[in-house]
Every structure is written in structure tokens, then in C-alpha cells.
Amino acid sequence: MNEFFHLMKTELIVTIIIFLLLFIKLGKDIKNEQLLPFIQFVLLVNFIASFFYNVDGSLFGDMFYTNSLIAFEKSILSLGVYLISLLSTDWLKKTSHLPEFFILMLSALLGMCLLLSSGNLLIFYLSLELATIPIAAMSNFDLIKKRSSEAAMKMILSSAFSSGILLFGISLIYGITGTIVFAELPKLADGSSLFIMAFVFLFSSFAFKLSIVPFHLWTADVYEGSPIAVTSFLSVVSKAAIAFVLLTVLSGVFQPLQDIWYVLIVVLSVASMLIGNLFALRQENIKRFLAFSSIAQVGFILVGVSGNSNIGISSVVYFMLIYMVSNLAAFGVASVISEQTGKENISDYKGLYKNNPLLGWVLALALFSLAGIPPTAGFFGKLYLLTTGGAKGSYLFISIAALNMIISLFYYLRVVRAVFIDKNDQPIEKLTIQLPVKLALFVCSVSIVLLGIMGWIFDHIESLH
């Protein structure tokens, strides 16, 4: 019994918070101003608690397992949720259904935690659904905006479609091997064409959730329509969870097929980097811009995945951490500006630095980190991905990835130019940044500067498995 509490610690805490919020909702009305700091505090506790009492082991006949790497990944997700709750303070205070929003977000988080720990295809499918459906409801949270409903509709349709494909793949696998337990699958994977087809179905559903080209078409519209808090959750926390699972599934369950999926990953990685970058060049809306840039970033993550080694897994986990703080910093600035002025276009950011130097610096730092410019952490993250990807010895692949870093620099510099260099007769007024937002932006900026230089963090991740 004691083991149960230890192993499922994170899931249990998240569930308790969900119930707590439900009871608060049932009780008398509490103002958002009072409730929000409490929720933020609870999420902080959840994040801190995720570091303690982590033990390895499995439950329910290997249906659920956890180890120190998975615990670390769960901490990253909890950190992301905590930072989002701080960064979206402006928007959350105005929303009329604050507890519901967090109930949905935490349900998705619960789903992701279960997903990371899932030990067979059944719980895998169920937790993936739990991690997806609440996000569709969250996309619709700007209740009066039509675009928001449109985004929710697109999200639910595309995820339903990808679930269907996933289920089909799972049933094929069960038909071939007669088992759904991850640990038994590698021995039974026979490499027959039917099994490869099942793998392709399974992989397509991952590609949908990660918005890998050519499964990316829903991304830009959903990102643009959803409230920024949801967009950042979708592009950072959700993506991180799926990427972590992809790592374990590819290097664990489908290890026998590695020659096949290596080619697949390389092709999709190149396509994602190129398409994401080329489309990002022309975007005007900052959310769409970040959507396409995140497609390109996923291409980079795949470079690390292609390495198929322990160090490859570490570099992906490390990159996701860096990508999370960088992207959240960018979304945080966008959220402050959007909530207070309603402006979301890059051309509106012209001359931002004049009245809001702090926001200007944070945005520049975040974008440099996304572009992989030293001394920011993004440089280290990208270089480690390339180094692990290069271990397979494909110079062409690494060269294409390096080339894409130049293309991406071009459009990231476009925003930096707007903020620092371009003149504007009516720049954005001096904005008031609330304390929680300031705190979160500070945490993100400090992490962007320090995560890379402090190399022991990577060694710590590497020591986890």
C-alpha cells in the first residue's frame, strides 16, 4: 500500500488538487483575485513535491511503472503548468470560469503523467485521450470569440481522427503479437510488413500530436484561435509529454525496427524543419509565428530522437526543458501585450523596446534561445541534439539541420528587429506587469541564461538512466 502512494505520488497529488478545485467550485463564489494566488501556490507545491520520494517500480501488473527519469520528466511538466499559471495572470483574472480552467488543465496534466508511466498499450491509449480532450475544451475558453470555438472544433476533430488511427494500429499490434504489454513487445516484433504497417499507424498519431509535417495542418489555426495560456500549454507541456513518450516507445518497444524508423525520422525531421521554417518566414501574427517555429523545433527534436541512444534521450529531455522556458518566456511577453493592448501582430511590436525595455529584453532572450544563439541555453540544447544525431554519421542530415538554423535565425531576427530597431510613431505604451508575471519571466530568463552554462544539469539527466 505504501508503495502505491510512493509510486503514484505525482498522479495522486494532481488528482487531489482537481478534487479540491471541484469542491471550491461547488462552494460559495470566491473572487478570481483571491483564488488565483492560492492555485498558483498549490501548483508550486506540486512542482516542488515532484522532486522528493521518487522510487523506481511498477504497479498493477506492469501497467504502470516509474523511474527517476520519468519522475524528472514529470517535474518538467509540473514546472510548465506552474509557469503558465503565473504568466497568464492577466487573462486568468478576467476569465469567468477560473476553477474549471484549472480542472481541465490539471486533468490533461494527469493524463500526461499517466502517459509517461504507461506500461501497456491500453493505459497508453486511455491516458493519451485524457491528455488531449481537456485541451480541446480549453481551446474554447475565450467564450465570446468565434475563432476560439473554431480552434476547439479543429482540435477535437483532428485528435479524434488521430485517436482512430492509433486504435487501429494498436489493434493490429494485438492481432499480430497477442499482447499489449510494452515489455513483451520487442521480443514479439517480427518485422513483418503488417507489423510495420501497425507501427506506421501508431507513429502517425504521435506525429499528429507533435505536429510533425505532414500532420501539422491543424497547428497554426488552433494556436491562433486559442487563448495564449492554452496555446502555450499545447505547444510546450503537451509537446514535451508526447516527445518523452515517443522516446520511450521508439527506443523501447520498437527497438527491433530501428533501421526502419531511423529513415522515417530523418525524412520527417527534414520536412518539419524546412516547412516549419519556410512558413514561419511570412507569418504576421505572433501566435501563428510561434506555431510554425515550434513545428521547426520539433524537427530538431527528431534529430536527437534519431540518435537512438541513452545520450540521445538525455539531450531530448534537456532540450525540451530549454525549449519550455524559452517558448514560455516568448508566450508570456505576447500574453502581456495581447491582454493589455489587444495587439498580436509582429508589426505592432515595432518600437516595443522604447517604452518596455524589460519585455523587449526577455523576448529577445527567448528568441535567441529558440534560434540557438550563445550564450543562451538554446545553443547548448541544439548542439547536443545535433551531436547525438550526428553519431549515426550522416553529414548530409546534420548539414541540413545546421542550414535550417540559419533560416530560423532570419525570422527570429525579424521580431528582434521590430522590437529594437524599427521606428514606430505609436509604439506600445508602458505596460504594467503584474508581480506573478514578473516572477515567471524572471525565472524563465534566468533559466535561459544559466541552463546551458551549468553543464552539470545535462550530466544529471544523463545519470538518471
Add this chain to the structure above:
Amino acid sequence: MNLLLLLGIPLLTGLLVLLVSTKVQVRWVSFVGATAQLIASFLLFFAFRTEIADQNTAQFLFEVDYTLIESFNIHFHLGVDGISVAMILLTSFVVVAGILVSWNIEKMTKEFYFLLILLSLGAYGFFLSLDLFVLFFFLEMAVIPKYLLIGIWGSGKKDYSANKLALMLMGGSALILVGMLGLYFIGGHEFNIVHLSKLTISTDYQHLIFPFLFLGFGVFTALFPFHTWVPDGHSSAPTAGSMFLAGISMKLGGYGCLRVAIYLLPEGAKEYAHIIIVLSSIAILYGAFVTMMQKDLKYMNAYSSISHVGFSLLAMAMLTQTAITGALMQMISHGLMTALFFAVIGMIYDRTHTRMVDEMGGLMKTMPFITTVFFLVGFCSLGLPGLSGFVAEMTVFVGSWQVDDWFHRAATIAAIMSIVVTAVYILRAIGSTAMGPIKNPSFATLKDATWNEKLAAVILLIGIIGIGIAPSWLSNLLKPAAEIITNRIMGK
């Protein structure tokens, strides 16, 4: 001497610049920091000479080695040989001068100085690193400050120039990155330059990787045909920006070509030396002739830089000890000279508000100090004995002539011919700006240099004349290091 000091001073200066509030404080903090760094560089120089005099035969001195990331075998590994010491001295000279000539920047002063110091930190770190990863880190760190310096404080078509510079330099970095990873895997997960230089890498691999590294660093040092960012970047940048670009940043590329590409991959260097010689001969002649057609002083100096940097690339590709020493001396000499050239052009522009040679005239009468410096630096550029340009070019030509076959001789002769062209454009430019009647009546009331400008010019002139009169201290510094490189090329 602890090499961390040389990184600590700029880092601390940069942080202090961010913390202080008024413009006056920002200027003085930067100036004091840069001066302290200059002093530290001299201390390094003397400590280095003492070690050499004490018969210390280690290849790299004052090594510092911390493990940065164990999993990838990345070390924060610093160390200096004669080449690095000379380069660090050059950098600290240019940084002090650059900070002094920017004294009048009023727009976003704090950010301006912070970026200058960040750029210099990148350069110092680059020259100190003995680990390819750390070296690459510092190299890339210097790219974005350049972009912002040109974009925010530049003039003319600055948007275009800043973008072109940033993207071309990033392109160079991408090539370096691929080459670096290639070395890493061939060397058995090794970024350490000292360890890599002990390895025997198969000839095929050397032929494969050398172009990546050499071209990558070549972009930084304006290797023809990747020189196109130079004229635009230099002419659009603010004065200190141009000084840093030409005086420091282009030297990063030259140093990288030598230390990483040629030293680690000697077989590759031998294979491609002919191509490099052809390209740099083209750069020398093409640069000289294009300079002749320029009317804008900044464009003139930018194109002449392409020509002058061509000398050092040409000498490097000759692969003899004297030639490589000459290449390094040319890099140092050109760094000082071109920084001073840009400083003087900036001073003239601040007063006359034009950079066109036709519109100036008779400046000697109103600004004797600035014009005298202009004369001196012009003479240095065309290779007058007694100034650093002569010494450096002479060593290059002597070293190149030692390779006795018609191909190398022809290239050397072509390079020597360019001196005549240089004399033509330099004499014409300084003649028509300084001599003759005052063309524009408003020029009659112009003021001569202020104290900070005088100090900047004097500091750089000390370097130029010092090398010109007593070149042996510089060549003695460079020769042993150049010998190690040539020994590796000869396979000893």
C-alpha cells in the same frame, strides 16, 4: 597567470555597465574595464615571455581545465601560445580605442557599450579556448552583438547590411559546426584541440572535413567569394562597430583557419592549398582594384581590408614557417591599422558629415592632428618602412617566395603587384582629403580631435609604430607557435 582573469574582467565590466545608471558612469566603467583588460593582456605577455625565457617548452601555457559536460567530454579548457597572446594584445588595443571613439554616442548608450563588451568577451574567449566546443560558443556569441550594433546605431542601408552580416556569419558557423562534429566523432568523442592534434586522422577524412572548417572560418575572415558582407557591414556600422568588425572579428576567422583547419587537418590543407592560393590572390587583386574605384572612405577601407586579409590567407596557404609567421603578423598589423583607419574616418565624418572623398579637401588646415594620423595610417597601409604594414607584408612575401615553383611564385608576384595599386588609392585618398584648398566653407571652422579621440589614436599608433620599429618582439612571439604548426604539416 590565471587565464580566467582575462574573461572575468570583461564579464564584470559588462555586468557593471548594466547596473550603473548614467551615461557618464557607463562610459567610464567601460573605459576603466577595457584599460584593466589592456593591462592584464600586457601582464599575460610579460608572464609568457618569462616562462619562455625559463625554458618552458610546453605547447600551451597557463592551462585551465574544468569539465563542463562529462557526457559529451566537453571541457572548459583554456591555454595560450604565442599566437593567442598576440591576438589578445591586439584585441585589447582595439577595444580600448573603440570605447574611446564612441564617447559621444547618446542613443541607448548603456546598450551600446554592453554590446561592445559582449563582442570583446566573445573574442577573448575565442582566442583563449583549447576546446572546439567552447571555441565555437565564443565565436557565435560575437555574432548577435554585431547585428544589433549595425542595426540600431548604424547608418545607410543598415537593415540590409545587418541581416546580410548575421546570416552569412551564421552560415559560416553552420559549416564550422558540421566540421567540428566530424572531428568529434573521428577523434573518438574529443573536442580537445591538443588531443586532436596528436591524432592521425586518415587522409580521406581530412579531405572531407577540411573544406567545412576552412570555408566556415573563411566566411568570417572575408575569404573570396564569401567577402560580400564586409563592404556592406563595415560601411553601415557605427565607428566602433567597424573597428571591432575589421580589427577583431575578421581575425577570429583567420585564427580559426590556422588553429583549427590547417593545424588539425594538415593533409587537408595540403590538398586544398592551391585553391586557397588562387582565391586569396583573386581577393588581393580584386580588392585592390575595387578600392581604387570607391569614393566613400568607409567602402574604400572595407575593400582594402579584403585585399589585406587576402595577404594573410595567401601566406597561410604557403604552409611554410616564415609565411605563417608573416600571415599572423599581417593579421595583427592589419587589425591595428584598419581599426585606426575606421576611427579616423569616423572622426572626419563626425565633423564634415560626409565620407565622400570628392567633397573634402584641405582638412590639414583645420584638423592637423586627425589628418596627420590619417597620413600615418595610410602610409602603414601602403607598406612604408618603419610602420607595421611593411614588416608584415615583407615577411609574407619572403615566406611565400621560399616555395619555389612557378605557381607559388606567380601568386606571390601578383600579390606584390597589388602594392602599387594600394599606393595609388591611398595617396589619392589622403591627398584629396587633406591637401588643396578647403572646398566647403563650413569646413573652415571644424575643431580638431578631442582628448578621447587623441588618446584612441595614440594607443593604436603605439602598436603600429612599435611593431614597425621593433618587429622582433612580435615575430619572436609568433615563430615558435608557427613552427609547431609547420612541423605538423611536414609530418614531424
